[in-house]
Amino acid sequence: MWKDYSANYIKNNRASSVSIMVAALISTLFLSFLCSVFYNSWTYEVEQIILEEGDWQGRIMGDIGEEELDVIRNFANVEKIVANEKLSREQKIAVDVYFHDMRTIFRDMPLIVDKLGLEEDAVSYHLLLLSRYLIHDPQDKEPPLLMTFYLAVLAIVSFSLVLIIRNSFAVSMRARIHQFGIFSSIGATPKQIRTCLMQEAAVLCTVPILLGSFLGIISSAGAMWAANLIAEDVVERHEAVFQYHPLIFMITISVSVLTVLFSAWMPARKLSRLTPLEAIRGTDVLSLKRKRNPQILFRLFGMEGELAGNALKAQRKALRTASLSLTLSFLGFTMMLCFFALTDISTRHTYFEKYQDVWDEMVTIKDTKIEDFYLTEKLRELEGVQDVIVYQKAASAISVSEEWQSDELSALGGLGAVAGSFVSKSNDGPWLVKAPVVIMDDEAFKEYCEQIGIASRLDGTVILNQIWDSINSNFRYKKYIPYVKENRETIILQKTEKEQGAVEIPVFAFTRQVPVLREEYDNYTLVQFIPLSLWEKISGQVEGTETDIYVRILARDGVTLAELNELEENISQLVGETYEIESENRIQEKITNNKMINGYKLILGSFCFLLALIGIANVFSNTLGFLHQRKREFAQYMSVGLTPAGMRKMFSVEALVIAGRPLLITLPLIGAFEVFATKASHLKLMEVLPEFPVVSILSFSLVIFGFIALAYYIGGKRLLQCDLSEALQNDTMA
Template sequence: MATLEDTKIEDFSHTDEIHALPDIDSVIYQKANAVCSIGADAVSEEVKSLGGLETVAGSDVSMADGIYTIQAPIVIMDDSSFATYCEQIGVSSAENGSVVLNRIWDNINSNFRYKEYVPFLSENQDTMTLQNLEDAAATVEIPVLGFTKEPPVLREEYDNYALVQFVSLSTWKQIEKTIGNAEPDTYIRILSEKERTLTELSMIETELTNVLGHDISFEVENRVQEKIDNDAMLNGYKLIIGALCVLLAFIGIANVFSNTLGFIRQRKREFARYMSIGMTPEGMRKMFWIEALVIAGRPVLITLPITVVFVWLMITASYLNPMEFLAVAPIVPILLFIVALFGFVALAYYLGGKKILKCDLVEALRTDYMG
């Protein structure tokens, strides 16, 4: 991706050189803002079945005298790229006009995470009336070359309730003075038509930079490299958080060993009393095991239900498919942590119990009575 700052698409003089770069698919485009007017009868039957455009789009559309006023963002593509796009969707680009992105988000039957679209218009319109955002009297009627549900492959997100217009540069030159409101920057989207290494992608970036020269202020972004860098940062965050969790776990484990091994004398007297009332060493071992299970199991039994409830609430609030979460959830690390928790607690109690059972409990009880 290249962003040409403060550059109009009609002023960009390197279009042919960009398209001539080998084994790439490139699109040069600029964006503008407008609104369009359509009659109530132009809305598709699918939208009407959902309760009407007001129910679906709410305040994003307005209506007066049976005419809807709707946002109509304009994507201005260079003529060559526009012709290629029209060919891909089976629309003739021989005449000037626009391709309308004819879809609207069905927010009644789908959520924002898994959007489903229905046709916006009935596709009976031959023309579209575009209006200047700042001057309601400045309108232009533009032929509709075709309707599509598939936008061109650009790095763009489109409003859920807008009628996006894709036009060629030639068409834009005819309506520019009336519509205006073009954004200041022009964009270049370049896709490799074959598999390439990062080194080869960097070479494309260098070629693009050489074409643009020094007379234009621009910024180039290698999106593949950006993704690799982003993944590396996320892995770094995971490593830091994992290290913090391990540190907290070791602190907890050290506390268990400290409490278990630090009170050997006190435990000796305690079990000496138990022995005096008939408890056997086997009984003391069972008591140690029960204590170890309580010490290790209590935090697990408390935190697991809370974690499950919290995760369920977050999944519900974000409309995430639970299976998608489970596919990447750290279930194995959690299980390993729980096993390690039980293992270290059992080890601490094993070492402490071994010391207690090896000592002279009768002598410890006598010393306790003498004290």
């Protein structure tokens, strides 16, 4: 049967065969491209995290000796352990732990710590890296879901691509019902018909699937090259390198082949079950089993609206791909824009707007103690510099008794109620809270004392006396209350959780005003600001000093990017000759952030455009088949008085419904998503609404409307140019 019919059919019906081959090629190409781009984006993200924060998975910090190291090393799921010398301090050793199976880390780490006899807070997790492997803390009520969001978008787009192949086969099979009815009437068995169609599918799609997969790989490599080209001006950027995994090729080929086989087998199974008489008579004429009057369309557009509604119901299977693809494209595009709008608002709140008047240049000086840095005055003398603060950070702790807590804090239930597990307490003793120390150069500390209205002295500390009222405010709009009573002249900074090694220092003032630094302070800590002169006396008695120092530089008002770049170069020449440094430029940082956001928008927007393209292609495929499917339908309408103008109106209503229905479905979902995301982000709805991307959504909608209108214009014009009277005389509608 293959030699007598299938080969001959493929040869003599090139348009149908080419349609299936092109569908298989395009679907596989885009599927391969999307999977490859996603894989490269994921590997790039993981590499970036590892470069910046390390590849450790879990970390244990405490009094750990060789015996404890053996206990960790011999744990069943532990692959290896590495001592972290940078974080280790005298009696506390930091150990990075790597697992064979990362997915059990949140179950295994507590068991290890319990076996070592350490407290729960001795454990820390590399949450950002773990989240990229879809591993989240089960105790986290709001885990990072960005990776899950990307995977969901990939799955939706991939499903739509699969529908292209299926729809192409469905259209081809409907056109051949009459022919297979003839074969069945002369003795062809259902098995022979199914085998014939499966052979045709294999012959037509093998080469396009392989070619599409390879073209997708090449396209993704080109996309990575383009991404590097777009981001070539980004300072200190980790360059993306194209990578490809054999598993991606296997997934792409497997999904495409299974789709082809399934797409061919389902119509073939349906055809093989038809009786010869049913097949010869044909079932591809558009008709409704149960006609319902579409009241809304009738009221809006009259009789033509009612006819258009019934026609769309009759075509619902043929237009299923278009409806789904267009709905998903509208939904994906609008959700993407809303997501980035919320992200932009959040970033402005927490970074650029918050710190835009605080810094212009930030210099990190590696592996240097602040007391050994001697270029502070020379930095202040550089042209264009308005203010300089050199500082270093150290860890410490303070005991806070119930009596010392502020009245406002006690009224909320005390530290336990407000801070929870972020503070610790012995049986009946005081609370032990973290007290980070910020060591500032003497000149900057004197200026800070003047800002808060106290005498400039260099032998004590200024305490940031505030704690986040987490009960009556959220993290976005924080309200602070006093932490402790301002009735102490000295405090004791503890070297460890034990009392030994503590140092007592004078308190100059309690304040709610922080120095002008680009720093975020933890919500439940008592931050100490001390001058360099005092630090030189007590540094040996306070542990946890960071290895790097920071230089915050504020340039003159109205500084430009070119001037900041010149200042950055002068700083590098001055400091970089002696020290290893990293520098950041505020304006360049914002430009880089905008480029990254625009890059994400470009990638996700391309996915959404691809979905829309799938739907539009399905509409074009359907409208260009008007001559075959709808010639008799419109001949009947014209025989009872429907004019060409009425037909055009009917086409317009159909196009409007096809393009408008996805929008009507999407808008309520987007409204719900916007409200949910706004609440989840703890933003104010009235602040978010003005940022709603109305213009972009409207432009995207108009493009879709325009293409669908064009498809119906072409299909309708071809139909109106035909002699429709012949359709009433020819039952085959050939």
